[in-house]
Amino acid sequence: MSSLHSDPVKEQVAAHWDRRAAHFDEDFGHSIRTAAERAAWDRIFGLVLRETGPLDALDAGSGTGFLSLELAARGHRVTGVDFAPSMIARAERKAAERGLAVRFEQGDAEQLRFAPASFDLVISRHVLWTLPHPEAAIDEWIRVLRPGARLVVVDGAVLDGSDRAAGAQPGCQENARTSPEYEAVGDQLPFLGGRPRREIETLLRTHGLVNVESDPLADLVEAQVQRMVEEGLAPRRRNRYIVWGDLAG
Numbered sequence: 114m115s116s117l118h119s120d121p122v123k124e125q126v127a128a129h130w131d132r133r134a135a136h137f138d139e140d141f142g143h144s145i146r147t148a149a150e151r152a153a154w155d156r157i158f159g160l161v162l163r164e165t166g167p168l169d170a171l172d173a174g175s176g177t178g179f180l181s182l183e184l185a186a187r188g189h190r191v192t193g194v195d196f197a198p199s200m201i202a203r204a205e206r207k208a209a210e211r212g213l214a215v216r217f218e219q220g221d222a223e224q225l226r227f228a229p230a231s232f233d234l235v236i237s238r239h240v241l242w243t244l245p246h247p248e249a250a251i252d253e254w255i256r257v258l259r260p261g262a263r264l265v266v267v268d269g270a271v272l273d274g275s276d277r278a279a280g281a282q283p284g285c286q287e288n289a290r291t292s293p294e295y296e297a298v299g300d301q302l303p304f305l306g307g308r309p310r311r312e313i314e315t316l317l318r319t320h321g322l323v324n325v326e327s328d329p330l331a332d333l334v335e336a337q338v339q340r341m342v343e344e345g346l347a348p349r350r351r352n353r354y355i356v357w358g359d360l361a362g
Contacts, residue, residue, distance in 0.1 A: 122245045122298045123221065127196045129294035130176070130243075134199035137177050142337060142351075144179075149336035158183065160328060161236075161265045161357050168233040173222045173254055174240030178204030178215065180267075184236070185213040192232075194220040223250045230259045238267040241313075242304040243289075251320050261362025264322060267330075269352045270307035310354040322358030329354050 130137075138144055145151050162168070168189045172181040175193030177200055185191045185208070193215060195201055201217045208215045220226060222237070223246050235254040241247040254264055271290070289295055290305065299305050308316075310327050317325045330353040341348045 120245070122301050123196065125294045125298045126243055126245075126302075129289065129292055130195075130197035131199045132294075133289075134177065134197060134203050137200070137203070143177070147336060147340050147343070149339055150333070153330070153333035153336045154183065156332060157267075157328075157330065157355060158187065161263065161355065162187070162189075162234070163263070169231065170234040170236065171225075171227070171232045171254075171257065173225075173235055173237040173250070174243070175204060175217065176200050176238075178207050178217065180236055180238050181215045181217070182208060182211060182213055184234075185215045186211070189234075191215045192227075193217040194222060194225065196221055223253055225253050225257055227257045229256055231257045233259055233262045234265065235262075236265040236267070239269065241266065241268055242302065242307050244304070245298075245301055247304045248316070248320070251316065255320060255322065255360060258360040259362075260360055263357055263359050264317065265355065265357040266313055266317075267353075267355045268307060268313065269354065270309050271352070307352070310356060313354075313356045314358075317356060317358040321360070323361050325356070325358035327354055327356040 145154055170184050170189045170191045172184070172191060172193040175181050175195045178193055181191045181193040181204065193201075193204055195204070195217070196219060198219050201219050204215070204217045208217070222240060223244060235258060237254070241250065244250050251264070258264060290299070295302075295305070310329065314325050314327050334350055334353050338348045338350055
């Protein structure tokens with residue numbers, strides 16, 4: 114926690130997500146509401162989760178617990194870390210409401226408190242672009258992996274600036290990248306606009322992972338477009354992907 118409180122960039126980012134926690138799950142894309150979205154996410158988890166029994170999993174930048182709760186519902190032992198206390202509080206309430214045992218704690222995804230080789234899986238979703246030191250975060254996530262364990266990154270790229278140009282869309286509370294907090298520190302967030310899928314693949318290989326693979330999540334993108342139409346929103350096709358790699362065992 115000391116790294117967060119001594120870093121003005123991280124303080125600004127944490128303040129943004131802390132402020133948005135109460136309405137975060139109302140924003141488009143932070144929930145599963147249709148059969149097509151459920152099918153897409155079931156396929157995604159099938160891609161990256163080995164059938165080896167319960168895993169010790171870390172959700173890095175867990176927010177209100179989307180990935181943590183999905184993993185716990187599949188029988189895994191999950192720890193969620195986020196540096197916004199209101200996000201953690203909301204995630205804990207959701208876990209309690211669903212009867213799921215998930216350990217959530219406030220912490221810095223770039224400087225984890227866990228010992229080396231603590232987890233069978235580290236997973237993050239739309240986190241790298243929020244970090245001032247994304248490559249350091251990858252090294253930290255790899256540090257806590259056990260030999261043979263897996264790192265999974267769900268992310269996207271806003272390479273044409275469309276999210277910035279569009280601002281907040283109907284059905285969204287606001288667009289993070291155009292918020293006052295991010296406007297103040299955006300030039301210090303190197304992945305702010307996202308990175309292409311192939312670049313993240315290369316990044317994982319460069320940082321020592323093997324068996325690196327990826328998927329463009331076309332089914333999830335199409336399911337979300339379909340949901341936009343059903344909810345009366347102007348359809349926008351977002352760039353989404355998943356990349357994963359293993360620590361050599």
